[in-house]
Amino acid sequence: MRAVVLAGGLGTRLRPYTTIIPKPLVPVGERPILQHIIDRLRAVGVTRIDLCVNYLGGLIAAYFSQARLEPGLELHWHWEERPLGTAGALRAVPDLDQTFIAMNGDVLTGLDYRELVDFHVETGAALTIATHKNPVDIDLGVLETTDGYVSSYREKPTLHYDVSMGVYIYEPRALKHLPDGECQFPELVQRLLTAGEKVAAYSSDAPWYDIGTPQEYERAVQDVALLTEQ
Template sequence: MVSEQWRACLLPHESSVQDAIRCLDKSGLQIAMVVDAGDRLLGTVTDGDIRRGLLRGVQLADPVAPIVHGDPLVVPPSLEQDMVLQLMQANKIHQLPIVDEGRRVVGLYVWDELQASPSARPNTMVVMAGGKGTRLRPHTENCPKPLLPVGGKPMLEHIIQRASGEGFRHFVLAIHYLGHMIEEYFGDGSRWNVRIDYLRENAPLGTGGALSLLSPRPEHPFLVTNGDVLTDVRYSEILDFHERQGAAATMAVRSHEWQHPFGVVKTRGMEIIGFEEKPIYRSHVNAGIYVIEPRALDALETHQHCDMPTLFERLQAGSDRTIVYPMHEPWLDVGRPADLEQARNNHEPA
């Protein structure tokens, strides 16, 4: 079945990287097909192309051309669907442009749409839901932060439903403050056709420390997310990215820009060697979403406090590879009343 939304994936070749991101967001099909004025295919852009570009220093306002994959796999309209599925599976791709003899785009095959439903993943998703949410008081005086309603349902429910829609079937909720309320609401997860287990912290252990309580230890790489992070990122793509890289741990990061409010004077001793007028500094910040290999848990001590950056540092000290997954999707850490108001304004009631 050809996707009905394929035209929304067409991107003029003179577009910017930001235009490509808007195209990906608008279509929701995870690919932009770069075309000339006659809709002839010049190349494709995916999330992965954009993320690799961001890591190289490409800016959102830059032309899209340097990050375009110029020789994508394509198929003719006459190819039978079972052959399309075999081709996509063999090449591990989720989108496949359809072009005619003149290389004009006439459609798009999307793996998720060719399949009846996403395959169940063996990977566990751990959600950190034990914090006291002190910055959100008085909202959290009688309600744990993950249960605060956004769009007519708890934040934590948004996370579970989004992940279950991508094939995740097993969730572990790390709870502490008012944890009984979270257990009462979610139970065993059967209402969402998933399985939910619980890690009960007697005292706050940090994100890494809570993982030391996992029993039994996961057999596959597992996803970890803070229970107050709302995002449009695809959890399955972070996991796939991690597995392709062969790292011990992956941290999702967001690009953060800060502009100095003053002109900066560069000096060497007493000598002035240059000026920068209100320079902009760019860095990557932790987005609160991770993929962890089971073997990484060896770096933890049971019931000992450990935050996630410390776990990553321990892995690095042991010569394990740790990597970042650059995000561009909408993301919100609901830590303050203003964040909660923004989240509620961004979500219509279900």
């Protein structure tokens, strides 16, 4: 199995941590985020990982040139001369001609990647998105109305939404829908749906940390034991 890790973002939401180091190298416990990701991918049988890098990518490459990697794992580096987006970056990776995992370089999760791949294959989808139930607290009263009349009223409810975990399974045919130039992941999803392709959703309640903000980073640091036990 092959995986692509998107590690080229600026990490602006995680400042000041990312002022001098790229987000994938921010430590969680004794290892950087990207080391956790690579180790978990290797543990489920991934033998090749393609890393798309840009901002401070030289530091990432330097770290992994010295890091101890599991036997049988190949790392390949792909440099974005200009930002291509969370989907467009895949254009920089050659020979994506089989089913592959793609994920953001700031996601820590106990997700079972093998189950995710098996689910994807069973659906026959061009793309599968791993999802997580995320609560959103509304600090106001929420009304539902019909023809100008109130049909229900809920005071400060908590709503739950299926959100993307930043982990995906691609079929090569999905890449044919990428436009030239920059393309963000939501745009690719819309293009696939418009073209009549199946996009599947795999729901998981595994531990998940989208380390894009200081609050989420601190939560991951506090729960690092859960990450290492998965």
